Amino acid sequence: MIIELIIGGPPDAIAKTDRRVGSQPDVDEVSERVSEGKDRGDRPPPKQIAYIDTMDRGVALVLVLSSGGTRAWRVLTYENGKAISRKIKGGTYPAMSVKAARDKAWEHFENPSKFKAQAEAGTFEQVADAWFKRHVEHNKLRSGYELRRHLDRYILPKWKNLQFHEIGRRKVTELLDDIADKHGPSSADAILSTVRSIMTWWEGRDDDYRSPIGRRMRRKKPTKRERVLNHDELRAVWKAAGECGTFGALVRMLLLTAQRRDKVATMQHSDISGDGTWTIQKEEREKGTAGIIRLPAKAIEIIEALDKVAGNPFVFAGRAGKALNHYSQGKAELDEFLPEMPNWTLHDLRRTARTLMSDAGARPDIAERVLGHAIAGVGGIYDRSQYLQQKSEALELLARHIEGIVNPQENIINIGGRRS
Known part of the structure; x- marks a missing residue:
């Protein structure tokens, strides 16, 4: 049985429904209902609507629809009798299918420490600040000024509030493409080097983290200069x-x-x-x-x-x-x-x-x-x-x-x- 929980709506806005989580028509229907409530202005629209799909005793898959239209997957488990809800990495609908979301929920249920570590990593900004303090400043890197500039000008404006573990290869590629288009391939490669350093540093501190940086992500083939003025x-x-x-x-x-x-x-x-x-x-x-x-x-x-x-x-x-x-x-x-x-x-x-x-x-x-x-x-x-x-x-x-x-x-x- 699926539970539809309307968060921020009327006190009685909890109902049972036979609709399946992830059914595209139903998700669109709920989104439209939220929008209609905004347009009519007859009552405050719900802030969120959550579909809760109990998969087994102690584990449930949750699809949260915000009033802005975001559809995010979460997993709900119990620790010491207390309900704990955590985001699923990369979990937005329909980018992540229902089946993939359920698989992730099972992974969490079977290995909660891994997902706990992901949550404890915090935002990209938090990890980047720790990297700068413990790696750049501690080792007194001469490039510290330039690395700080990379963060403040190019990276943090895009990734500041993103959960660190949610940043995958696609987001890295999008960032580098944007920088290459606006500032050139050399700048994109310089930013790639900084991002790689941060992610490699965190990989050495987290048992469950693997850097998404892969081969062939550079935008410019390195060349060895041989120019000598005649x-x-x-x-x-x-x-x-x-x-x-x-x-x-x-x-x-x-x-x-x-x-x-x-x-x-x-x-x-x-x-x-x-x-x-x-x-x-x-x-x-x-x-x-x-x-x-x-x-x-x-x-x-x-x-x-x-x-x-x-x-x-x-x-x-x-x-x-x-x-x-x-x-x-x-x-x-x-x-x-x-x-x-x-x-x-x-x-x-x-x-x-x-x-x-x-x-x-x-x-x-x-x-x-x-x-x-x-x-x-x-x-x-x-x-x-x-x-x-x-x-x-x-x-x-x-x-x-x-x-x-x-x-x-x-x-x-x-x-x-x-x-x-």
């Missing part, structure tokens, strides 16, 4: 950088030092000693850096040509006491001064500088140390030398080679002691 392009970029103020100086410094963009951008005056030695700051859990390098004379000239900003400790000063960080805007402005040429990125300058060091005759192992790359094998474990002198010589070779490219000298022929 000599004509290097001359053009160097010349254009001279027209772009502080950002242009940053571009030239990237070429002269072969360091990562953020390391150069956050260089502080206090990091540079009187002899031009730059101590590159390193944070916890960060990739390797060059440690200490002595800047070539050309790099010192660039720094001395920049105005110091009162109250701003950074060489490449931005606004409000911060380091310059408008990379996209600066790159777009610089591109306006360039002839037509293939796309390039600021990181391509680091690869270009590494290539030029080899062209200039620098030892490969020293060039790798300039870039801060890990040295493989026993040498990387036991050899703790800073190689300051060798790195300084490599950077001087690089600076001279760049100077020869951007300011090429015409061939000079001596005839009888005279130049022509």
Whole structure:
């Protein structure tokens, strides 16, 4: 026997009926009746109508119809004599059939601890906050700011109040499709990485949870960049950088030092000693850096040509006491001064500088140390030398080679002691 329970209606709105749970005509009929009550305004419409199908002693399947039209499956069981109702994961009608809902109800009856764990997981926001605190902040991840931005801008507006265990592959796909359409495939893949981290972290803490993230969910095939600027392009970029103020100086410094963009951008005056030695700051859990390098004379000239900003400790000063960080805007402005040429990125300058060091005759192992790359094998474990002198010589070779490219000298022929 099916019980129809009208919640929020008149006190006597409980009746027995022979209708089967999940019968499409009956569900539609009830929805229409709720809507009619709203339209007539003759009495407050019921907030919910629940069909309760007692499957066996101690377990019942419940279909709850809200006044808004949502049709949600729940399972009703008893624990210590008390009736407990829980949502069925992914359980909305007609997306989940009657048979599937009954199967889920039986699963709950046979393994209530699993469903209890699902309920205790809470909303996505609750799990995400726990992940951020116990994984991101605890491990002092350098990407914490960006991960927080992913959550606040892209993920939480969609999933904030969803039950964590109810988020399956379909919802993940819908989120990624929406982001790819509005912001591009690269942004979608970045969000996928954050969602995967959250779900993998929770999977390691919950016996019954399995992450819905699967293969082939990336929107963009990863590619390994190989772009190196040729000599004509290097001359053009160097010349254009001279027209772009502080950002242009940053571009030239990237070429002269072969360091990562953020390391150069956050260089502080206090990091540079009187002899031009730059101590590159390193944070916890960060990739390797060059440690200490002595800047070539050309790099010192660039720094001395920049105005110091009162109250701003950074060489490449931005606004409000911060380091310059408008990379996209600066790159777009610089591109306006360039002839037509293939796309390039600021990181391509680091690869270009590494290539030029080899062209200039620098030892490969020293060039790798300039870039801060890990040295493989026993040498990387036991050899703790800073190689300051060798790195300084490599950077001087690089600076001279760049100077020869951007300011090429015409061939000079001596005839009888005279130049022509």
